[in-house]
Amino acid sequence: MRKAVCHVFDRQQVSQTLEGVNRLFEWPPCRVPGNVLEEGSHDAAGWVEDFEHYGQNNTERAAEYLEEEGYERDGDGNWMTPDGERFEINVMNGADRKDIGVLKQNLEDFGIAVEQEQVDDATFDERRQSGDYHIMPDGSSANGVRALWALDLVPNWVQSITHFNPEVEIPMPVGDPDGSEGTKTINVEEHIRQWQVTDEDQYHRELMWWWNQNIPEMEAMFQPDAGAYNAGNWSLDGPAGVIDGTEDALYLLPKMADADMEYKG
Secondary structure (H helix, E strand, O other): OHHHHHHHOEHHHHHOOOOOOOEEOOOOOOOOOHHHHHHOOOOHHHHHHHOOOOOEOOHHHHHHHHHHOOOEEOOOOOEEOOOOOEOEEEEEOOOOOHHHHHHHHHHHHHOOEEEEEOOOHHHHHHHHHHOOOOEOOOOOOOOOOOHHHOOHHHHHHHHHHHOOOOEEEEEOOOOOOOOOOOEEEEEHHHHHHHHHHHOOHHHHHHHHHHHHHHOOOOOOEEOOOOOOOOOOOEEEEOOHHHHOOOOOHHHHHHHOOOOEEEEOO
């Protein structure tokens, strides 16, 4: 279902409405920062070339996914559920967001009914924690290759609001949505831990592939990493891979036991 919705989305229509520092996320969903993919500064930029690409208003592919689940179109082109009811998607909040507006119009043009709701903050938080919604806006300030996969972020926070299954099958090999070699069962949290301990690319690639095939969230826009510090007034001490690498050092270092930020000015 999520795949079908993401295929209906036409991200190029969003490019006409971008404001401020927002940039279009032009790559397949993969939970890698847009600036890293744009610069090609990590091997992940090459890995995603084989991933399933959404956001291209591929209504033919979307229809295939819906029909596989028993959905059918009526004589007026409206999609009906397997129970014979009109297929309707609830969008909770985001009425002022241009990307949400584009998605709603894409869905309606495709024959899916859309109900837009605006709720107060307390209701929004309660409903996302209980899973009482279909689509909602979200964002993250984490902006590093590893920071986006922090244990307190994906298995904890993201899971609590998207309600993804922590143990899931992914089609294999990586890059083949049809699973010509079958499927592999992974535990998302354990895979993140193994990646952290071993630093082996296999775990990272399979986590990205899981994100692409299950789509707990779909990246639509990103903002370039504008964080900076005055090196004349501050000193940073921590792992070289964080300070000198593609990670968001200012986000990670205050959270690390073996790292320091010291004011010298």
